[in-house]
Amino acid sequence: MKFLMVLFAVLGTVICAPLPEAAPEIAVSSGATVDGKGETKTDTYMDNADANKDGQLSIDELLEASGSFLPFDVIIDAFKMADKDTDSYLKGEEVGAALEEAHLLATMEIAKVTAADDTDENGKISGEEAKNATDIMTNPEHFEEDFATADADKDGELSGAEIITFIVLQQSKRLSGDNDAFLKPADNDGDNKVNLEEVTTAVKGYTPKAVIEEAFHQADANNDGFLDAAEHLLYKQLEGSLIAAAFNTSFVEVDEDMDGLLNLSDTLKLAESLQIDGIDGAFVSTYFDLASRSEATLIDQQEAVEFLTTGKTGIPQLFEEFDKDASKTINSDEASAMAVELALDAEPFKAAFAAVDKDANGELSPFELRAALVDYDQKSAATAAEASA
Structure with a gap:
């Protein structure tokens, strides 16, 4: 199992603007x-x-x-x-x-x-x-x-x-990292390109159905029904923009009081509108309290995006698998088991655990677990880059 995290900036309404008088080279x-x-x-x-x-x-x-x-x-x-x-x-x-x-x-x-x-x-x-x-x-x-x-x-x-x-x-x-991580595993028949079915299977659980199809057809520049490596990079860019656009549209529709925050009922409506495979009402209801980065009972748009688009490959699944005492926190023993399952280097992950455990209580909240995994990934990437230099 590979931990995936999808990070998006909160996108707003497209604003048209006149071109600058002196267009740059x-x-x-x-x-x-x-x-x-x-x-x-x-x-x-x-x-x-x-x-x-x-x-x-x-x-x-x-x-x-x-x-x-x-x-x-x-x-x-x-x-x-x-x-x-x-x-x-x-x-x-x-x-x-x-x-x-x-x-x-x-x-x-x-x-x-x-x-x-x-x-x-x-x-x-x-x-x-x-x-x-x-x-x-x-x-x-x-x-x-x-x-x-x-x-x-x-x-x-x-x-x-x-x-x-x-x-x-x-x-x-x-995009380059996404291409290596996504394209090769998705290419089931080894022909160095992916069709719509292969793409749909690969992104199951974190991309709205309509976005998959629209991004695929826009990226298929030669209209042959497949995406090669270059077209797949385009797909990834289009996918991100279209996901953001879909969230913008649906978020406004469900946020009836326009305060920028969603409760459980609102989030259920958002999930229904987006139609992300596997992210149904039962999933949202079970894991809604893990969506917030704080102890709040409401989530903002960024939290909603991360919650619904990381889905079953994100923080909720990790808690489902490793939070054995159902405490809604991950203790050091549970973290060690997670490191083994995810094939993480034990000592660097322990260091990441300690670095984000600000209250030093030996347990990580959902927000702290997310931070620990990001910290681990960043330091691992830096170490790998130094080794290859």
């Missing part, structure tokens, strides 16, 4: 930028991106060339717009048109983020504003590092193309 590949007029060295871009040297670009080649510089949804939308003959390849003038469209879409994303999240209205996004963003899905583990990297002028805030850089940095590490 945005990188589209190594050494190539677009200025909004299609003025980039298309020939050079083609030489670098055309991996099989057939004189045209597939969506996979475009994703490989630009996926480290532009959000995947921007790339796919630009590809579809430029592919006028709908032959699933870009050639000739279509390449320049795709780059220009990618710049336009990225510039619109910058304007949207700035309008929605720039709470002090200074035209820039501070670290605190990014953490509280309504439309940026963040990767907390690498947040500070990626923010510093994206902040090219080192003024402590993001503006223009820096915002796109930050979004891509945050997405790429999370």
Whole structure:
């Protein structure tokens, strides 16, 4: 059994905003930028991106060339717009048109983020504003590092193309990890691609049914009924955005008093609306009191998202399996059994246990257990990175 945690920023209503008067140059590949007029060295871009040297670009080649510089949804939308003959390849003038469209879409994303999240209205996004963003899905583990990297002028805030850089940095590490962890196990027939049935089985228990289908069909760029590695990365990005959108819509509908908090009855309605396989009324009723990060009887939107989308692979399942005395806490003996079952290194996990056990009572609450697992994962990843360096 593998512990999965899905972290989302609380997303709000999309806010349309006018484009900046001076659109920034945005990188589209190594050494190539677009200025909004299609003025980039298309020939050079083609030489670098055309991996099989057939004189045209597939969506996979475009994703490989630009996926480290532009959000995947921007790339796919630009590809579809430029592919006028709908032959699933870009050639000739279509390449320049795709780059220009990618710049336009990225510039619109910058304007949207700035309008929605720039709470002090200074035209820039501070670290605190990014953490509280309504439309940026963040990767907390690498947040500070990626923010510093994206902040090219080192003024402590993001503006223009820096915002796109930050979004891509945050997405790429999370998506790449998700790709390795998800795609290979889901590929039951070993053909290096997954169909809708394989995807549905793999995400059972934490993704709304409608989101699975919509994200799959949008990501299937060549419409062959399968997702290869590049398309799956796009799927993961789309899935996250669509989950957030589904939660936004359903949360507003069930939060009748509009206080931003849900009780058990509200959460049951939310689960019914989202239709996440396995997350039914019985599950929600049994584990609702584990959804809150505190002792509160109400949960906010972030807690609702984490509770319903980690589902049976998250904190509730761990308590069901290892909380032998039904105390709603995990003691040191239960934690040791958990470490064995999850194949965790015993000593580092004991250290993580002690680090989050702030009241030193020898037991972890659901919130503390979550923190201990995150702490363990982060330190394990850092240790592995040092060993491979």
